Amino acid sequence: MKFLRSIAVFGLLACSLVPSFAQEAVIRKNLSEKFPAFAKIDEVSKTPMNGLYEVRVGFDLFYTDEQGNYLLQGNLMDVRARRNLTEERISKLSEVDFDKLPLADAFRIVRGDGKRKLAVFEDPNCGYCKHFERDLSTVNNVTVYLFLYPVLGPDSIAKSRNIWCAKDKPKAWNDWMLRNTAPANAECDIAALKRNREFGQKYNITGTPTLIFANGSRAPGAISAEEVEKMLVAKTP
Template identity: 30%
Template sequence: MLRVLTVALCGALSLTACAQPAPPAAKPGAQPASSAAPANANADQTVRSALAGLDPKFKPDYIGAAPFPGFREVLVGGQVLYVSDDGRYLMQSQPYDIQNRAPASSAGLLAYRKQLLDKVPRGDRIVFAAANPKHTLTVFTDIECGYCRKLHQDLPELNRMGITVEYVAFPRMGPGSKDFTDMISVWCASDRRKALTSAKQGQPVAPKNCTSPVAMQYNLGQQVGVSGTPAVFAADGTQLGGYVPPAQLLKALERQAN
C-alpha cells in the first residue's frame, strides 16, 4: 500500500506540475491563500475529498487534528500524512517537536494506534516479562533481521530495568515466504519463547502448523505503519522507532511518562 500511495502521489504531483500555470506574483501586503482562508469546520471531510481527488482509491483509516495548527493528521495504508485543513497542501515528512525533543504526533493518532494494538490478545503474543514491570512494549519482530536479534539479546537487561517486551509477528518478506512460514512454526511451538530465541540465534526452525495469529499480526503491523523491524511501540501507542540501546530506551520511556 505504501508503494502504491507513493506512486499515486508522485503521479499526481507530476500531472499538476505539467498542467498548472505559473502562479501570479503576490501583491504587496497580500496574505497567502491558506492563511486568509476562514477556519474550516468540516476540515476532516475537506481533507478526505482532497485525497480522493488525488486518487479515488485513497481510503483514510484515520483523520484527526494534527499536533500543530492548520493541518489534519491522516493515516492511510499505514502511512502518516499531514494535509492542510483547506485540503490544499500535503506533507509526507514526520514533523519533529523541538520543545519536547521527539517526533510530533497527536493524542488522537496515539489513541487510534493503541486501540489497534490492544486488539492483540496477550495470549497471542510472545511475552518476556520483567519481574517488577514499570513499562510494557509491543515489539513487531522478525526472526531474520539483525537488529531484531540484537534487541532480543538485550532482553535480560531490559527486564532488569523493569521493561516487559511483548512480541508480535511481522515477517518482513510477507505471506508465502520461508520467513513467514518459519514464524508460523515459532508461534505454533509448544514453547514459543524457546522457539523464538532459538530462531533468533540462527538455529533451524522445526516445522509446525496450527491456527496461528501471524497473518493477523502482520496485517496489523501494516495498519499501524510498520515498514521495518523491530518496530517498538509504547503502551500509549507512541512509536519509539527501531532498535534502541536499553539505557536510551529507558530514558525515552521515562521522558514520555512525565
C-alpha cells in the same frame, strides 16, 4: 435571564462551527476532484498557521490552503517553540492502546519481576532484530509480549511457524535470535501469524523491530538497551 444567556451562547457556538464544517467540505471536494488519491480523506483540521489546514490520508499528512487549491507535504515547524509539529502529530497518530493489543497472539518473555510491559513486533530473519534482542536481554523487570511478524519472505513464515508451534516458545525464540540455533520443524495452528500481519497493516507497522510501550507510544527500529530503559521509565502510565 440565565436561560436566555445560555441560548445566546449556544447560538454563537453553532455559528462559529458552521464556517469550519463548510471549509472542510470545500477542501475535501476540491482535492478529491483534482486528485483521485484524495477520494477518501480521513481528517481535515486547522493548523496553528493561519490559513493552513492539515489533510490526513491514513498515516500520511499533507497541508493545503482554505480552498484546497495548493498542496504540500513535509514538516511543519513551530520556529519559536522549536517543535516539529508534523512529527508530533504522526507520533500521536501512531499510538496503540496497549490494552487493545491482541496479546493472545503473542508469547511472553518475563525478566525479573516482570512489572513493566513492552510489546515488540519482530521478524525472525531481521538482522536489526537480532542485534536488538541481544540488547533487550539485558533489560530487567519487564514482561515482553513478542509478536511474530514475518514480513521478509517465505523463510520468515517458516521460522515463525516453528517458533510459534514450539513447546517452549520463549526458548525457541531466544535460541534462534541469541544463539543462532534454528527452531525444529513443528506444525500447529498459525492463524495468529496472519492476524499479526493484519494488525500491523492496520496500525502502519512497516518495519521490525517495532516497540509499543504501556502508554501506547511506539519506537520503530533497533534502539539500545539504555534507550529502552529510559522509555520504559518515561512511558509507564
